[in-house]
Amino acid sequence: MEFIAFTYVGNFVDRKVIDGVVFNVFDEANRFFDERDLPLRFLYIGRLKLEPGYLINLTTADGKVMVYPLEALVELLYSRLLREMEGQQGIRMNKIFALTTFPLVSRNRYFDFYEKFLGIHETLLGLRMMMLSMKPFEPEGLSKLLTTAKSSGNLDADAKRLVKLKLRLFKDRLLKGVLHEVGHSFGLDHCHNRCVMNSPASMEEWDLRVPDYCDDCMAKLRAALKEGED
Ligand SMILES: [Zn+2]
Numbered sequence: 001m002e003f004i005a006f007t008y009v010g011n012f013v014d015r016k017v018i019d020g021v022v023f024n025v026f027d028e029a030n031r032f033f034d035e036r037d038l039p040l041r042f043l044y045i046g047r048l049k050l051e052p053g054y055l056i057n058l059t060t061a062d063g064k065v066m067v068y069p070l071e072a073l074v075e076l077l078y079s080r081l082l083r084e085m086e087g088q089q090g091i092r093m094n095k096i097f098a099l100t101t102f103p104l105v106s107r108n109r110y111f112d113f114y115e116k117f118l119g120i121h122e123t124l125l126g127l128r129m130m131m132l133s134m135k136p137f138e139p140e141g142l143s144k145l146l147t148t149a150k151s152s153g154n155l156d157a158d159a160k161r162l163v164k165l166k167l168r169l170f171k172d173r174l175l176k177g178v179l180h181e182v183g184h185s186f187g188l189d190h191c192h193n194r195c196v197m198n199s200p201a202s203m204e205e206w207d208l209r210v211p212d213y214c215d216d217c218m219a220k221l222r223a224a225l226k227e228g229e230d
């Protein structure tokens with residue numbers, strides 16, 4: 001069995017809601033691996049704490065936003081993973097996955113988003129760091145509904161139903177993002193089949209993707225996992 005450390009960082013309108021979303025997504029990913037008999041699991045290693053000093057203010061078309069520079073996050077994830085590997089000797093783990101509630105940016109062009117919506121990874125001395133910002137996956141209007149719910153303490157039945165639907169969509173999008181990044185981390189490229197490795201041009205397209213690997217990609221993933229066992 002191979003493990004991928006998973007952690008998350010950031011804040012959200014409602015901490016309880018975000019915790020629920022994050023854990024649900026990783027639970028579903030582990031269930032996915034289990035049901036398909038893939039010798040792979042996520043291992044939760046706790047929330048990631050970033051010093052507030054890391055945050056930078058960025059002026060965008062939508063106004064000022066707080067963002068994390070990627071370089072700082074990569075370094076933090078690297079040392080966090082090393083520490084975890086030292087404490088967990090005897091299990092196979094050389095990858096770490098972080099979900100962030102903040103957008104990620106870099107001053108280094110080399111790190112430029114290689115894809116519009118999906119994650120970023122970086123390999124350092126044989127260790128793989130994967131980062132996925134939750135922000136682009138958040139359905140429109142969700143934050144606002146949750147803010148209203150938090151301040152008024154209540155939502156009417158229609159609004160509650162809407163929150164439920166939007167949270168479901170949020171989780172579906174994230175789960176696919178997680179599976180996509182995991183695929184890359186085992187050497188899978190983009191594919192043109194009905195497959196989660198089929199890279200989208202828009203969020204609408206992403207919503208049409210199936211939360212699964214096609215037969216080709218699945219075979220490659222199995223082979224990569226088997227290779228790691230030898
Ligand atoms: Zn990709």
Ligand SMILES: [Zn+2]
Nearest residue numbers: 191195214217
């Ligand atoms: Zn595929």
